Amino acid sequence: MxxxxxxxxxxxxxxxxxxxxxxxxxxxxxxxxxxxxxxxxxxxxxxxxxxxxxxxxxxxxxxxxxxxxxxxxxLPPERLETMAGLLMVALGLWLGAQAIQTLMLDTTGA
Structure with a gap:
């Protein structure tokens, strides 16, 4: 293909x-x-x-x-690059949300 x-x-x-x-x-x-x-x-x-x-x-x-x-x-190379980029952004957002959640728990003393 x-x-x-x-x-x-x-x-x-x-x-x-x-x-x-x-x-x-x-x-x-x-x-x-x-x-x-x-x-x-x-x-x-x-x-x-x-x-x-x-x-x-x-x-x-x-x-x-x-x-x-x-x-x-x-898959065509353009679609593969788009999918990889979206996956990296999604992982970054997910890890960022986890970090924020951890920081919020640390600051509230829970």
Whole structure:
């Protein structure tokens, strides 16, 4: 259906660098990193925790890659970009509402 022309695709290094930097920055300080920190401290086996966390990230990334590949073949690129943008805005609003709710509870002393 919606095929991307070979000439419009970014090069190998650009794809690897943008993917690495995006995932690396997105994962810094999130719940997963905090969970692995605590698991490493509890277990006393940091390399096993690293191996388990790395395998989990690889598997969850594989799901995203396969789903993205399927969506790219199914939907036109413009619709896919619009849907991704709306999803990001919705997630931002949802997380913002949760933060406001938490702040309101903290200030009321509940």
């Amino acid at each position: 919606a095929e991307i022309k070979e000439s419009s695709r970014p090069g190998f290094a650009a794809v690897v660098f943008s993917t690495f930097s995006t995932v690396f920055i997105a994962e810094l300080g999130d719940k997963t990193q905090l969970a692995t920190l605590l698991l490493s401290a509890q277990s006393g086996s940091p390399w096993l925790v690293f191996l388990g966390a790395a395998l989990a990230l690889i598997c969850s990334s594989l799901v995203g890659v396969l789903l993205g590949q399927w969506l790219a073949r199914t």
